[in-house]
Structures are given as structure tokens and as C-alpha cells.
Amino acid sequence: MDNEYLKPLPAPDHLTAPFWDGCKANKLLLQRCKQCSTSQFPPGPLCTKCRSAELEWSEASGKAKVYSWIVVRHPIPADVYKDEVPYVVALVDLDEGPRMSTNIVDCVPESIKDGMPVEVAFKQVSDAITLPLFRPAK
Numbered sequence: 001m002d003n004e005y006l007k008p009l010p011a012p013d014h015l016t017a018p019f020w021d022g023c024k025a026n027k028l029l030l031q032r033c034k035q036c037s038t039s040q041f042p043p044g045p046l047c048t049k050c051r052s053a054e055l056e057w058s059e060a061s062g063k064a065k066v067y068s069w070i071v072v073r074h075p076i077p078a079d080v081y082k083d084e085v086p087y088v089v090a091l092v093d094l095d096e097g098p099r100m101s102t103n104i105v106d107c108v109p110e111s112i113k114d115g116m117p118v119e120v121a122f123k124q125v126s127d128a129i130t131l132p133l134f135r136p137a138k
């Protein structure tokens with residue numbers, strides 16, 4: 001782990017802390033509605049489908065498919081991202097339904113394809129934060 005992680009980090013709040021605690025334990029947790037069983041991300045106070053406030057945390061499979069992506073080749077800000085480029089920023093559709101923004105890692109950017117199966121790969125970046133990244137499914 002890099003103790004001098006200089007990139008922006010998420011700031012967990014009362015709605016998102018369970019998600020980040022899950023990542024820290026290498027579990028991808030999603031809110032699931034007790035009324036209609038819809039899984040949602042990002043976390044919110046109500047179900048985005050039926051407006052129920054009865055939500056529970058449920059561990060996701062960690063499996064997803066690539067929906068869209070870009071390859072970042074010019075680091076901004078240059079000082080903290082210069083060793084990262086090229087890197088991939090992507091939207092992935094989780095098997096449970098929600099779409100999540102992430103990075104695709106452990107592959108060359110040119111190998112990424114629309115609909116490609118990917119799986120979560122947790123990366124601890126500070127004592128408090130572990131990021132849910134995705135890599136090609138094995």
C-alpha cells in the first residue's frame with residue numbers, strides 16, 4: 001500500500017460508509033430493496049424504482065460487463081497521474097443491475113471490448129479506503 005496516496009479519495013458519509021466498509025473487507029456491497037428486490041448504486045435513502053425506504057445491504061457477485069470506457073493518455077493533474085497513463089475509466093454494468101464507474105486494470109487498454117466480462121479487483125489505497133476496480137474476468 002502506498003501511504004502517500006495523492007489522488008482524490010472518496011469521503012464516506014452516512015449513506016456510503018457501508019459500501020466503503022465492504023470494499024475494505026473485499027466485498028462489493030449494494031443496497032437492495034426489500035420491497036421490489038432492485039439493487040442500486042450509488043447508495044441512496046430510497047429505492048430508485050419503487051421509492052421504498054426499506055433497503056438492505058447485500059453482497060454482489062463482483063461480476064460485470066463493460067458498458068463504455070475511455071483511455072486516459074494525458075494525465076491531469078500531471079504530477080499525481082503521470083505514472084498511471086494510459087489508464088482506463090469505464091462504466092460497467094454489474095450482474096445485479098446497477099451501473100458503476102471504475103477503472104479497468106490488469107489488461108492493455110486496446111484489449112477492452114464492448115460487453116467484455118470483468119470482475120471486481122479490490123485495491124487498498126489508504127488505511128480507510130479500498131477502491132473497487134475491475135479486471136478481465138478469468
Ligand SMILES: [Zn+2]
Pocket residue numbers: 033034035036037038047048049050051052
Ligand atoms: Zn424498490
